[in-house]
Amino acid sequence: MTSEYLPGLAGVPATKSNISSINGEKGILAYRGYDIRELAEKSTFEETALLLLDGHLPTEPELEDFDQQLRAERRLKYRIRSIMKNLPTSGRSMEMLQTAVASLGMFYGGEEVLSDGIAGNDVEYIHSMSVKIISRMSTIVAMWEHIRNGYDPVEPRDDLTHAENFLYMLEGKDPDPLKVKIMDACLVLHAEHTINASTFAAMVCGSTLASPFLVIAAAIGTLAGPLHGGANERVVEMLKEIGRPENASAWLDNKLAKKEVIWGMGHREYKTKDPRAIVLQKMMVEWGETQGNLSSQFETALRLEEACEARLGPKGVYPNVDYYSGILYTEMGIPTDLFTPIFAISRVAGWLAHWREQLSDNRIFRPTQIYTGNESQCYLDMDKR
């Protein structure tokens, strides 16, 4: 009861977890012990999600089973589509996602199971809810792009992988294989990152034995904050501000001289290059090589990256995961305001893994406060105030 007060609980352990780990000195992020660079190259989102949920790399039948379950849960009830159609098209996409996911809970139920501590043992229930949520969140995000433009959404297909189907629904046509590869790797790379604010919100909400839809809606709300998700959207704005490739170097010098934020640069956890950025950087180069005409914005990004590495690399500040994902998504034609929802359809795997871990050894979160307010006050009638 004598714990020190540390703002933001910085450095305060909030849980024991075996889901992911970061070695900031060496620049390693690992899910269940598996290096993210290896997963991005060799695994898929489906396999990585199951690895996060179950704790081990699946066997072929396990993965096949999970994949079939995901494919079977892609469809969205027309009432949920109606709910989305009633939302203003000018609204923010993360609020749309929170609304739609919260509504899922009313259609798919499940809270009854979560009482009196039996939930932690009910792996089957936890697994089936996880499938429902992971699968439908990508449907919701892809459908929103059509609905907000006034069109009926593209129905999901069950003959495609998770990443393929998401891009198919978004674009309404069979997606380019390299795009699918990049999207799949992005989903793998964003799926988990230890105890950040949105994951922590999921744990706090889950600790009350709230249903998983409520839990994921709470996490979505938290990821939506500009201090958490959304940095890759700022990267795009920054590139627009720079305007042309030849401006990149001078723009950077000017920003650095004024000590202003360079979006997509540096990460508090990593003293060396963010391992996710290394993977995405390779893909960015690969993408650039396959496209005949590079866009001016892409050229600007390459120039800025060079300039940043030269000036900031020696100080341990490198382009991070948001820098490259922002550029890649833009080049792939994805609307800027869907970047954070796409982050969410990946990170939901990590949120659900932490929800499951929380339930396996649950205690409700109830920290204390240091009271700094008034001691006993006397209520004054209105005419005496």
Add this chain to the structure above:
Amino acid sequence: MTSEYLPGLAGVPATKSNISSINGEKGILAYRGYDIRELAEKSTFEETALLLLDGHLPTEPELEDFDQQLRAERRLKYRIRSIMKNLPTSGRSMEMLQTAVASLGMFYGGEEVLSDGIAGNDVEYIHSMSVKIISRMSTIVAMWEHIRNGYDPVEPRDDLTHAENFLYMLEGKDPDPLKVKIMDACLVLHAEHTINASTFAAMVCGSTLASPFLVIAAAIGTLAGPLHGGANERVVEMLKEIGRPENASAWLDNKLAKKEVIWGMGHREYKTKDPRAIVLQKMMVEWGETQGNLSSQFETALRLEEACEARLGPKGVYPNVDYYSGILYTEMGIPTDLFTPIFAISRVAGWLAHWREQLSDNRIFRPTQIYTGNESQCYLDMDKR
């Protein structure tokens, strides 16, 4: 960086706060220094909400202004009603509330303001958002009762107080004055209670500078968990299980002998009687005296209370706030599954006060973990697993 790991962050200070305080030894709960017993008797929900938000008892013009703002923001757009009409009538009311509040964010916007740390100073923005949310949440809950029964909801009136209007919308007729008095006191008594799980979730979500609709939706999701809100619903189930007044004493002895939970009894924060329970107990007696024929369930509750006080009082375990609110709401004809949503339309005042306080000196919540998982694993191809 050497903090001890305490499950659920029990005893770990997560914030400095001047909103409310509990003296568990003396049985005192105070909002901004004002004893809750005095507020329940002399104040109103409107005044108490403003006290929580602004930190001081309002002057007459301040309160008048706030009251007018609340009255002006009661109406719900027909699109939000359409969203509610698309939700399954069998769904849980807290998930309905989370969905509807999340959707409000798309209609009323405001996230733009919350960037780069200016939010904490923008009291006007914070205040106007607080009004929009407090006022509409009670409309949403009252409307849901009609919508889920297949009827068009009752439109709010602007010539009634907050508690009056809520009961009017719920019942579709001018409410009984004693009911209004009890409901108003219940809203005052539930508005704030230091750092519990839902309030903490609001702080975590708010610390990312997420919009207030996202923040309150996260808190609603957390309150919905059976370990947090919902104990007063269990009280009603318990009374049904007991069945008849003459069974109460024997039922209690049996439960105590088996060391089973008695819902609505005891509170971890209070060593003596929960001060909120004292107020509600008086009102329960008052309600009982004004009703000609007491219901069997009400008689059962009175008998169980006597039995509990005799057996558990000497051990410091008394009927708590949930015990009396459950009984009062039942006697007032409120459906059991609206108890937690009614808790939410009161507690939202506290959540918003903590949101505002968080923004005034913000640091994103990012606790750490104790990693207990695998060290580096070698990715195995499928055929080698």
